[in-house]
Amino acid sequence: MKIIINILRFFSSLKLTVVCLFLSMVLIFVGTLDQVNLGIYGVLKKYFHSFVVFYSFPNSQLNIPVLPGGYSLGGILLINLITAHISRFKMTWKKSGIFLIHIGLILLLLSELFTGLFSKESRLVFDEGQTKNYSEAFRETEFVIIDTSNSDFDQVYSVPENVLKKNDLIDREELPFKIKVHQFYGNTNLVFKNQIPRDQTTIVTHGVGLDLVAIEVPLTGKMNERNIVTAIIEFIDDGKSLGVWMVSNALTAPQKLVHQGKEYAISFRQTRYYKPFTVKLIDFTHDRYPGTDVPKNFSSLVHLVHPAHNEDREVLIYMNHPLRYEGFTFFQSGFDNNDTTSILQVVKNPYWLIPYISCALMSIGLITQFSMHLVVFIKRRSR
């Protein structure tokens, strides 16, 4: 019992709050500086979406923990706030403002946790006239085997990048054959063999990889760069090798594998998120200020079709006016190919409303608390 009380005392102490806030400041400061090296995505992953921040010594495998990560600090602050609130706070009308502020803060911390865990951001890149029913991840990649033998549908077997990276042999019931991973590179430059001084020996026996060499390069977390993930994989069925292939998200089209009369398309690509509806880009407009290249406005006119919901309408998506549909938000994000390709950012965040609610609660709490003090102050002065 005494131990529990001590634990509670520890978690509800103001000292812990101050230490956590100080460490949070250090974390933000160091993370901001490291953005030069890692880019925004890399910093988010290393400092804020982690429990512990490790320092890696140059040219060494040694990693030492140096700071608690964002999840740890956020979690401890959350527990600290809840325990302090329950163990010390007495609910009275006079303190209703503070209560609302605390509830708002707790909601904000929770929403950050849930957003970090559950929100998905991807992008939809389509040309004018093109219809798509999927968006693609910015960074995550997947290896897919697509069985095209059925005339009505394609059967997709998806192996996420992490599974390929962590396993030498992937033997799952879901897959049509076993996958042996010979090499996995997180980021590479793919070059043609005849473009480099010496030919490299390769174990690849099939596909476009016969003419290619993957040169491993450091991983990038920068916003305007992406990793070219490449793997050398072998397919095995009934103990018999079906060949060794090079797969990479730098290759723009799938490679063909024919086995037992079935045609498979194999591909390494940005992870796809299929939707139950289709979006067609009718027109992309990019207005510039006259006589300059300075953009005035850019917008995508899209045709949204969702047969199950009898949805069939045109929508104009432009800056600060996203399309919100079925839990997804489509923002106008970019363009390409002389203004004939539109890039929409697709965000699915079931908790997107919580920060608004928590800010509203905190605002009401602050107004309530200050108003009460103001009333008391005015009353005193009038006496």
Next chain:
Amino acid sequence: MCNIFSRVLLRLSLLITLFIIGCDNTDVTSYQIAKEKINFVNRINTPPSTPKVASQNQQINRVTWTAPADWIAQPASSMRKGSYLFKNTSGESADISIISFPGDAGGFAANVNRWRRQIQLPPLSEDEILKITKTTQTGNSIIFIIDFSSEQPILDNQKFAQVIGAILNLKTESWFFKISGDKDTVSSQRKNFHSFIQSIKVDQKNKIAGKQTQTAPKAPAPQSAGNTNFAKINYTKPENWQLKPNSPMRVASFKAVGPNNLEADISIVPLRGDSGGDLANINRWRRQIQLLPLNSLSEETSLEKIMTDSGEFTLVNLSNDKTLPNNNFKPRILAAIFHIDNEAWYFKMTGEDSIVTSQKSIFIDFLKSVSFTK
């Protein structure tokens, strides 16, 4: 109260921990999708592609060309930015490819030698390649053209192979234009290929999208010819100067060879604005040959004004009597600065003292031949 609360807290912590651990749901999945049209023709996105983001300020090089009417356009394949086929009446064909690579793609000589290897020719040194290289100009960029045929009938053991290639080095990438095939067919297209090379245009501009880039002006930085539209320079190359492939910043590079095979490097670099002022640039050159910087231009005794039809050049002649350890010779820099509108043009000859001194009158004649057109 405390007891109940502690239990609730422990359970809540356990729940959140399990929840977080359980969130790594990335595993093998299988699902059905509506049939998609699959194209098995593969290309490689090299270098790692950069998604264009609305708030990104990107420099793009739009290289355009006009192909002769009798070249048949082919679908882009592998890394080709453009592909054509020429077929004569007897069915002989020549392949025309247009490829771009980031940076200098291994260097000028390495790429020419790669082409030479393709038709079983031995590699040459850069100097040897430069001797057989012709040049032409598009805007401020120089295109190097090489033309060679195989020494043996390597095509079906009956025909000689021929390659005519052109290399265009831009600031961030290199472009390779090549026609290859049997000697007779390629030779018949030599004139067409040269017209094709003459039609190449480089439209370099900064593509800016998104409001953020406009509201956050950046500090002015020196910009080289590779990323902005400078005045077009015209000049007459001295006979004993050899044109060299460009490096970033330079619009032209030459070398002058003197006795004992000593070389002087000549460069032309334009910069936006005054790029720090003449004194800062002269001090930069002084530091390059380990001379102390000056406090004012009046301290530089070697300054001369050269009047030409284009205007006034400021000539500076710097030398160090000491042999520098990294060169093993006494260095000299002969440089001229020319200001036109909002641009500063720097002409610089660097090398061993005697070779640069012997080239001074040629350098001044070269400056006199320089003219600019907007």
